[in-house]
Amino acid sequence: MKQSTQIAPKLRSGSQVLIEALERNGVKQIFGYPGGTIMPVYDALVGSSLKHYLCRHEQGAALAADAYGRVTRKAGVCMATSGPGATNLVTGIANAFMDSVPMVVITGQVPSALQGTDAFQEVDIFGITLPIVKHSYIVRSVTEIPHIVNEAFQLAQNGRPGPVLIDLPKDISAGMGDVVYTPPQAWPATDLPDEDAMQAAAEMLSRARRPLVIAGGGIAISDSVDEFRQFIDRTGLPVTTTLKGLGVMPADDPRYVGMLGMHGNGAANHAVQNCDLLMVVGARFDDRATGQLAQFAQSARIIHVDIDAAEISKLRKADVAIVSELAPALDGIRPENTANPGWQAQCAGWTKEFAWRYDAPGKGIYAPKLLRDLSRTQPEGLTITCDVGQHQMWVAQHCTFNNPLEHISSGGLGTMGYGLPAAIGAKIAKPDATVVCVSGDGSIMMNIQELATLKRYGIDVKILLLDNSALGLVRQWQEIFFEGNYSEVHLTDNPDFAAVARAFGIQARSIKEPEDVSDALEWLLNTDSAAMLHVAIDSMENVWPLVPPGKPNHKMMRSNP
Amino acid sequence: MTEMNNTLTIKLSGSEGAVIRALGLIERRGFSLVKCTVGEADSSGRVMEVSVSSTRPGELLKRQLERLHDVFHVDLKPVAAVKPRTSGIRPVTRRI
Numbered sequence: 280m281k282q283s284t285q286i287a288p289k290l291r292s293g294s295q296v297l298i299e300a301l302e303r304n305g306v307k308q309i310f311g312y313p314g315g316t317i318m319p320v321y322d323a324l325v326g327s328s329l330k331h332y333l334c335r336h337e338q339g340a341a342l343a344a345d346a347y348g349r350v351t352r353k354a355g356v357c358m359a360t361s362g363p364g365a366t367n368l369v370t371g372i373a374n375a376f377m378d379s380v381p382m383v384v385i386t387g388q389v390p391s392a393l394q395g396t397d398a399f400q401e402v403d404i405f406g407i408t409l410p411i412v413k414h415s416y417i418v419r420s421v422t423e424i425p426h427i428v429n430e431a432f433q434l435a436q437n438g439r440p441g442p443v444l445i446d447l448p449k450d451i452s453a454g455m456g457d458v459v460y461t462p463p464q465a466w467p468a469t470d471l472p473d474e475d476a477m478q479a480a481a482e483m484l485s486r487a488r489r490p491l492v493i494a495g496g497g498i499a500i501s502d503s504v505d506e507f508r509q510f511i512d513r514t515g516l517p518v519t520t521t522l523k524g525l526g527v528m529p530a531d532d533p534r535y536v537g538m539l540g541m542h543g544n545g546a547a548n549h550a551v552q553n554c555d556l557l558m559v560v561g562a563r564f565d566d567r568a569t570g571q572l573a574q575f576a577q578s579a580r581i582i583h584v585d586i587d588a589a590e591i592s593k594l595r596k597a598d599v600a601i602v603s604e605l606a607p608a609l610d611g612i613r614p615e616n617t618a619n620p621g622w623q624a625q626c627a628g629w630t631k632e633f634a635w636r637y638d639a640p641g642k643g644i645y646a647p648k649l650l651r652d653l654s655r656t657q658p659e660g661l662t663i664t665c666d667v668g669q670h671q672m673w674v675a676q677h678c679t680f681n682n683p684l685e686h687i688s689s690g691g692l693g694t695m696g697y698g699l700p701a702a703i704g705a706k707i708a709k710p711d712a713t714v715v716c717v718s719g720d721g722s723i724m725m726n727i728q729e730l731a732t733l734k735r736y737g738i739d740v741k742i743l744l745l746d747n748s749a750l751g752l753v754r755q756w757q758e759i760f761f762e763g764n765y766s767e768v769h770l771t772d773n774p775d776f777a778a779v780a781r782a783f784g785i786q787a788r789s790i791k792e793p794e795d796v797s798d799a800l801e802w803l804l805n806t807d808s809a810a811m812l813h814v815a816i817d818s819m820e821n822v823w824p825l826v827p828p829g830k831p832n833h834k835m836m837r838s839n840p
Numbered sequence: 841m842t843e844m845n846n847t848l849t850i851k852l853s854g855s856e857g858a859v860i861r862a863l864g865l866i867e868r869r870g871f872s873l874v875k876c877t878v879g880e881a882d883s884s885g886r887v888m889e890v891s892v893s894s895t896r897p898g899e900l901l902k903r904q905l906e907r908l909h910d911v912f913h914v915d916l917k918p919v920a921a922v923k924p925r926t927s928g929i930r931p932v933t934r935r936i
Binding site for chain 2: 405406409410413414415417419434439587588589591592593
């Protein structure tokens with residue numbers, strides 16, 4: 280009698296299938312926090328190849344995954360339970376969405392039969408996150424898990440990246456199924472840039488007398504820094520960058536006029552307001568970059584190169600649009616003549632006129648100078664993550680970056696509390712880099728609990744805490760635009776931050792005198808484990824220049840009125 | 841600013857959340873929903889017909905909808921201009 284060749288089905292839990300699908304998608308590290316409905320997944324995690332980092336708040340996990348995704352260009356993965364665990368992820372998901380960061384988010388959900396009954400720790404996280412995800416799923420069977428996970432990673436990482444959410448009801452994660460893993464299908468190739476559009480762009484660039492390029496975050500996201508620099512080498516065009524484009528050009532390149540926008544460099548803002556042709560590469564005319572839109576680069580025609588067709592003419596009409604990956608477009612645009620010596624000299628003149636100065640009056644530590652010194656103390660292999668506020672703008676202005684991935688900053692969402700978890704994600708993604716979190720006394724308190732994560736895993740992150748005992752950027756606006764009517768911005772009752780760090784087992788120092796800066800920076804960068812340098816600065820120091828709201832970029836204020 | 845009416849025929853996935861994802865995007869991007877018909881889903885998805893009104897160009901909404909993974913195809917048909925309204929639509933202005 281012939282022996283049966285039929286193999287008994289191998290039943291596995293949804294959680295086991297999920298973990299395997301993550302492993303097969305190349306995931307090595309994930310950030311998360313356990314809880315009721317995600318417990319089956321945490322059960323399956325034990326013994327897997329995945330290294331899980333327990334952050335001490337789900338927002339920390341999501342923001343760490345965000346930075347991990349920025350640095351690796353692969354989706355960072357974060358995970359939390361249903362209800363409050365899931366809602367605590369929301370800020371991190373929005374952060375990734377606004378800055379086009381690849382991320383896969385896994386949330387536990389109450390069992391399918393209880394969904395829609397206001398069960399314990401039930402929230403409709405699928406509904407809550409609809410406006411801030413690239414795509415999302417509610418898993419309805421164990422068998423669909425491999426396909427959903429594969430597609431989630433492809434969606435998160437291809438085209439314009441973004442966060443993808445997978446909501447996993449507990450009956451699915453704990454349920455059993457006979458699942459055969461199928462590898463992901465090939466992702467359709469992106470369209471090549473349109474030849475006619477590239478030709479039109481080349482002709483416009485050849486004819487322009489005052490052409491300027493805006494380099495945006497898309498260049499780093501699409502790994503096109505080399506192609507961009509080759510394009511600039513070929514054409515000699517002057518370049519400004521957005522906040523997220525910082526590092527696309529070396530800071531000392533003679534063609535680079537600095538960052539544009541609300542707290543941008545005067546040279547960049549004058550160049551952009553005077554150009555007659557603006558080529559925008561991987562940027563989206565954000566209001567902090569443009570100032571008053573109607574008067575932004577008023578006499579310029581626009582060439583817009585972006586992978587996302589929805590960005591074309593969204594805010595500023597494009598005369599020529601090229602929708603494709605950036606690298607082939609940058610390679611394919613070949614203007615015949617872009618030499619405009621008069622215009623290039625004018626840009627160089629502005630660069631000289633608006634060069635940053637570090638001879639500020641005052642007795643205390645001048646934060647811009649300290650940040651410039653930080654970049655000079657270690658010019659290579661330094662990755663800086665930021666929180667949000669005055670210190671973030673000073674980092675953008677005064678630190679120098681050889682590559683955009685060295686500058687990890689919450690651009691679109693402006694998330695206070697980003698810096699410390701972002702430093703954790705960046706350090707785990709890039710263990711050989713020196714990672715410095717530059718934070719403020721307002722921002723650091725938003726995710727201070729992640730000091731425990733540093734200690735728990737021995738993550739060597741350096742924290743440079745600029746403490747002006749105020750919510751500095753809001754205070755500055757109240758001083759200038761609200762007639763000094765200070766409302767809820769003074770933080771003179773801050774804790775002793777160095778003592779707080781030590782309580783978490785993190786070594787710390789405090790300084791307040793300019794003559795201590797050099798030694799303290801050396802100490803911070805050369806400690807062999809996580810450390811905090813707490814720096815007391817003048818609470819009335821402001822960020823200059825400043826383009827007032829509703830004003831065009833060239834109407835910037837350079838000092839107090 | 842003159843408001844324009846546009847009709848969009850949206851071919852989209854029949855999967856969970858697809859309809860609300862598309863409708864949410866329409867309002868979020870500054871278009872008022874005038875009328876909406878949602879067809880029955882079959883194996884190839886479903887068709888939704890939406891009339892919208894906005895001072896913003898309908899072409900922008902078409903491209904935003906086409907970004908969604910659930911949306912397969914969008915046809916846009918402009919309808920006659922309507923009278924300006926005093927409320928309802930957020931103009932494209934800068935936030936502070």
